[in-house]
Amino acid sequence: MMINNFRLQNFRNYQDETIQFMPGINILVGNNGQGKTNVLEGVYYLLTGKSYRVQREQELLRWEQSEFHLYGNFLLAHHKVFLESHYRDKKKMVKVNQVPCQRLSDFVGTINVIFFSPDDLAMIKGGPSERRKFIDLHIAQMRPGHVSILNAYNKVVQQKSALLKSYVEKSLKYSQLQLWNAQIIELGEKIIRNRADLTLRLQDAADSIYANLSSQKEKIQIMYIALGKKNVSEAISEFPQLLNDKLQQEIERQMVLIGPHRDDVQILLNDKPARLYASQGQQRSLVLSLKLAELELIRQEKGEYPLLLLDDVLSELDSFRRDYLIKFIESSNIQTLITMTNAEARLESGAFYYVEQGHIRRNL
Numbered sequence: 001m002m003i004n005n006f007r008l009q010n011f012r013n014y015q016d017e018t019i020q021f022m023p024g025i026n027i028l029v030g031n032n033g034q035g036k037t038n039v040l041e042g043v044y045y046l047l048t049g050k051s052y053r054v055q056r057e058q059e060l061l062r063w064e065q066s067e068f069h070l071y072g073n074f075l076l077a078h079h080k081v082f083l084e085s086h087y088r089d090k091k092k093m094v095k096v097n098q099v100p101c102q103r104l105s106d107f108v109g110t111i112n113v114i115f116f117s118p119d120d121l122a123m124i125k126g127g128p129s130e131r132r133k134f135i136d137l138h139i140a141q142m143r144p145g146h147v148s149i150l151n152a153y154n155k156v157v158q159q160k161s162a163l164l165k166s167y168v169e170k171s172l173k174y175s176q177l178q179l180w181n182a183q184i185i186e187l188g189e190k191i192i193r194n195r196a197d198l199t200l201r202l203q204d205a206a207d208s209i210y211a212n213l214s215s216q217k218e219k220i221q222i223m224y225i226a227l228g229k230k231n232v233s234e235a236i237s238e239f240p241q242l243l244n245d246k247l248q249q250e251i252e253r254q255m256v257l258i259g260p261h262r263d264d265v266q267i268l269l270n271d272k273p274a275r276l277y278a279s280q281g282q283q284r285s286l287v288l289s290l291k292l293a294e295l296e297l298i299r300q301e302k303g304e305y306p307l308l309l310l311d312d313v314l315s316e317l318d319s320f321r322r323d324y325l326i327k328f329i330e331s332s333n334i335q336t337l338i339t340m341t342n343a344e345a346r347l348e349s350g351a352f353y354y355v356e357q358g359h360i361r362r363n364l
């Protein structure tokens with residue numbers, strides 16, 4: 001998968017800029033605050049329909065503008081794909097080869113992308129929501145229907161939460177809650193199975209990568225904890241009873257206490273929780289292993305590597321991990337977009353682009 005050229009109009013600090021990318025490594029160099037990360041954010045938004053930095057599209061608009069437009073020409077298995085993303089009148093529209101998409105799942109996964117930044121350490125150090133987000137975003141790229149299931153599930157949880165907080169008569173509330181629970185079980189089981197399957201595959205792919213990074217001295221383990229249980233089959237079979245057991249407590253606390261929206265992905269290093277016991281260097285190796293494992297899983301699924309976006313990552317890695325990442329990219333022939341400051345620009349190979357105040361020029 002490759003991006004050939006990319007155009008931004010009124011996106012962040014860009015008025016109207018077009019970039020012609022090259023195969024292999026593409027390096028965006030410039031001082032801080034010039035717009036390097038905005039390019040990666042624009043590419044990511046075009047491919048996923050979401051920003052990895054903000055929730056609202058209004059924050060992506062250029063100053064005093066009311067609409068933005070993104071365009072990209074891509075190569076997928078020797079076929080050309082043209083993607084557009086438009087935001088105007090507080091609505092967004094996406095087109096694939098000039099055909100409008102009605103739903104997010106209609107275009108997510110058309111071109112796959114892996115994004116990696118220093119903030120991804122939150123996968124290790126942060127709470128369960130960070131790890132659920134990581135897993136769900138990856139599933140969505142390979143199984144776009146997962147987005148629809150998640151959206152439907154979240155709406156049911158919101159409806160159940162509203163009922164729990166309402167002043168409906170207790171006997172009537174019980175019967176209505178049972179109806180919502182039935183939908184939570186139906187949709188939740190699908191989410192749990194998708195997450196459990198991906199977690200197992202990530203474990204297989206990340207295991208050898210981390211072993212290489214740690215010189216075979218350390219072992220990584222990734223486990224999906226569904227409904228508080230390590231055994232996924234057991235969790236699914238007991239799901240109805242677990243919901244029923246929590247019902248009175250949910251009514252008292254007026255919140256939904258059980259379901260895949262509260263699950264976690266446990267990352268262990270040498271059988272200990274990495275969140276508590278891994279050093280900063282070990283945490284970086286864990287995240288790097290998970291990101292490279294993502295690349296491998298998409299290659300296995302789609303037959304080619306996805307586009308890789310590295311935002312200020314190289315400066316955060318020591319020389320060993322940095323060299324390992326670059327060798328992996330070069331040997332696998334993965335098209336990669338990298339941001340770095342002028343002071344960090346040490347890479348000898350790749351196409352260089354200088355970014356200054358929302359303008360980009362190629363260094364020939």
